[in-house]
Amino acid sequence: TCALPISPARYLLDRLEGVTVNGHVDEALLHAAALWAAWESPDKARQWLVRLINWNNTVWTKVRAAKVIGAFDAPTALQMIEEAHATILPARPGLDSFSHMSRDGDLRTVALELARYDLGRAVTVVREMANTSWSSPVEDRYATLARIAHLHLDAGNVTEATRLLEESLSFIESAPPLVDGRPTGPFLPIRADPDAAQAGW
Numbered sequence: 664t665c666a667l668p669i670s671p672a673r674y675l676l677d678r679l680e681g682v683t684v685n686g687h688v689d690e691a692l693l694h695a696a697a698l699w700a701a702w703e704s705p706d707k708a709r710q711w712l713v714r715l716i717n718w719n720n721t722v723w724t725k726v727r728a729a730k731v732i733g734a735f736d737a738p739t740a741l742q743m744i745e746e747a748h749a750t751i752l753p754a755r756p757g758l759d760s761f762s763h764m765s766r767d768g769d770l771r772t773v774a775l776e777l778a779r780y781d782l783g784r785a786v787t788v789v790r791e792m793a794n795t796s797w798s799s800p801v802e803d804r805y806a807t808l809a810r811i812a813h814l815h816l817d818a819g820n821v822t823e824a825t826r827l828l829e830e831s832l833s834f835i836e837s838a839p840p841l842v843d844g845r846p847t848g849p850f851l852p853i854r855a856d857p858d859a860a861q862a863g864w
Contacts, residue, residue, distance in 0.1 A: 684718040
C-alpha cells in the first residue's frame with residue numbers, strides 16, 4: 664500500500680473514510696492507519712484505529728492496532744497490548760473446548776506482539792496457555808514458546824533461547840499410543856467383519 668503514489672492512495676482513503684466499519688473493511692482500516700503512520704500523520708492513524716476498536720474491541724483487533732501505533736508511539740502500543748492481555752480471563756474449570764481455543768489464541772496473539780518490546784514478559788504470557796499438545800490444529804504453549812526462543816536467537820540471546828527450547832521439549836506430553844483414535848466426525852468406522860461389510864457397515 665505504501666508504494667502507491669500519494670494522490671491515488673488518498674483518493675481511495677477518502678472513499679474508505681465514509682464506509683461503515685464492518686468485517687469486510689476492518690483489514691482495510693488497519694492498512695489505512697498504517698499508511699497514515701507512514702506519511703507521518705499519527706493523529707489521522709489514531710482516528711482510523713479508534714473507529715476500528717469502537718466497532719470491534721477484541722484482543723486480536725487491539726493487538727493489531729497496537730502494532731500500527733508502535734511505528735510512532737511504542738509506549739502507547741505496549742500499554743495497549745497489556746490492556747488487551749488484561750481482558751483475557753484466567754483458565755477455569757468448566758470452560759468448553761471452543762473457549763479454551765479462543766483463550767489460547769488470544770494469549771498467543773498478545774505474546775508474539777509483546778515480544779517486540781519485552782521477550783521475558785512474552786514468555787510469561789505464553790506460559791498461561793493451557794494447551795500443551797504439539798502439532799495441534801490449534802494454538803499450543805510449547806510451539807509458541809519455541810517461536811519466542813527463535814526471537815531470542817535473533818536478538819543474540821543464545822542461552823535464553825536454549826533454555827526455552829529445553830523447557831518445551833522437557834515438558835512435552837508423552838507420545839500418544841499407536842492405536843486408532845476415537846472417531847469425531849459423522850461417520851462409522853470400517854469393520855473387518857466381512858458380514859458387517861456386506862451389510863453396508
